[in-house]
Amino acid sequence: MGRRGKTRKKRKKKDRKRGRSAAAADRHELYELAVQEPLADCELLDQAWKDIRGRLPKSIREDFCGTAIMSIEWVKYRPGNTAVGIDLDEEVLAIGEQRIRKRLAPADRKRIKLLHEDVLKAKTPKVDSVLALNFSHFIFKTRRKLKQYYKRAYDALKDDGLFMLDAYGGSDAFVEDDEDREIDGFTYVWDTNLYNPITGDVIQHIHFRFPDGSALNEAFTYEWRLWTLPELQEVLKEAGFKDVVVYWEGTDEDGEGNGEWASTRRGEACEGWFAYLFAAK
Ligand SMILES: C[S@@+](CC[C@H](N)C(=O)[O-])C[C@H]1O[C@@H](n2cnc3c(N)ncnc32)[C@H](O)[C@@H]1O
Known part of the structure; x- marks a missing residue:
């Protein structure tokens, strides 16, 4: 689900209207x-x-x-x-x-x-x-x-x-799947790339996708234990x-x-x- 999976934050109007693209994106700002x-x-x-x-x-x-x-x-x-x-x-x-x-x-x-x-x-x-x-x-x-x-x-x-x-946590956290969330001008993707039920090891990627079809894949990757x-x-x-x-x-x-x-x-x-x-x- 990713942090703030349940909570939504209101964004500024100008941000909502702005379409972004991978070439101009700052991954830390999007994060x-x-x-x-x-x-x-x-x-x-x-x-x-x-x-x-x-x-x-x-x-x-x-x-x-x-x-x-x-x-x-x-x-x-x-x-x-x-x-x-x-x-x-x-x-x-x-x-x-x-x-x-x-x-x-x-x-x-x-x-x-x-x-x-x-x-x-x-x-x-x-x-x-x-x-x-x-x-x-x-x-x-x-x-x-x-x-x-x-x-x-x-x-x-x-x-x-x-x-x-x-x-x-929650049942979705144990499933190797993506979860998308629309933010202002881009899509945030929380990708549970691997979950090993024997060790609890997880590989999580964050991807950012943009309205023009461009993407910042694996902008952040975390390897940790759930x-x-x-x-x-x-x-x-x-x-x-x-x-x-x-x-x-x-x-x-x-x-x-x-x-x-x-x-x-x-x-x-x-x-x-x-x-x-x-x-x-
Ligand atoms: C998931 S990010 C968290 C960033 C920020 N705290 C936040 O709330 O979004 C994890 C950060 O931990 C740092 N990190 C990992 N191991 C560390 C360690 N042993 N000591 C200090 N920083 C560490 C990484 O460089 C990375 O910036």
């Missing part, structure tokens, strides 16, 4: 339009902090930050907020730096820092929340490696810190987290995601779901 909703993520982070800790967070560390969209939004979201983004890929970090210059006023840029590091090794000042979004933690395919990463996130948190992660929510909660607890809560999205009258999230112990066995976890130190 942002198709799968990222940083403002909604900031709001949910606040909501979870109010629910669980009764206060608002200030400092985040965005692991696997890519172009650092969430870190940038967090710094814009509230005066005094700070963000550290970590990624292994210098190319995406360079794009992140460009976006910081474009989207943040010079005075606000002091509150964000991008690090070219491995999340398994990085040492950073303690923060209120570590974030691992867009299923990036699925890259660790064994319980041992996943726990090693979760312990690093635990150590990077203040004493009352919350670790925010996301996950996807972890289930019970497994993730168990490994988080084994890594030291005291409690883990799952936030599930509500539905509208058509059964589509309504963008409202609540902590629950009862999910719905639908074809495609997307959920957040908050692990409390």
Whole structure:
């Protein structure tokens, strides 16, 4: 299904009218339009902090930050907020730096820092929340490696810190098939190219198709393990987290995601779901 499979975001009118083509496309911009909703993520982070800790967070560390969209939004979201983004890929970090210059006023840029590091090794000042979004933690395919990463996130948190992660699943996630979604001026394709039921290994491609027939095939490829929510909660607890809560999205009258999230112990066995976890130190 891909991130935001259930939720739809309204786009600007000018974007809706604009037909795009592969030659002129920027794959990172299309990725942002198709799968990222940083403002909604900031709001949910606040909501979870109010629910669980009764206060608002200030400092985040965005692991696997890519172009650092969430870190940038967090710094814009509230005066005094700070963000550290970590990624292994210098190319995406360079794009992140460009976006910081474009989207943040010079005075606000002091509150964000991008690090070219491995999340398994990085040492950073303690923060209120570590974030691992867009299923990036699925890259660790064994319980041992996943726990090693979760312990690093635990150590990077203040004493009352919350670790925010996301996950996807549902019956469609186990089927080798494509799922299309029309965005403004292009089609986003979430292609489950391989699912190995013995190991849980998955190969996911993202393709972008355009009205003129052109395409950016395999614009992004992820090789990871399709972890289930019970497994993730168990490994988080084994890594030291005291409690883990799952936030599930509500539905509208058509059964589509309504963008409202609540902590629950009862999910719905639908074809495609997307959920957040908050692990409390
Ligand atoms: C699925 S993308 C997520 C991008 C962004 N966080 C988002 O929400 O869309 C995964 C990112 O993780 C980075 N990555 C993979 N392994 C990493 C590691 N061990 N340490 C830091 N970054 C890593 C990749 O370079 C890539 O930019």
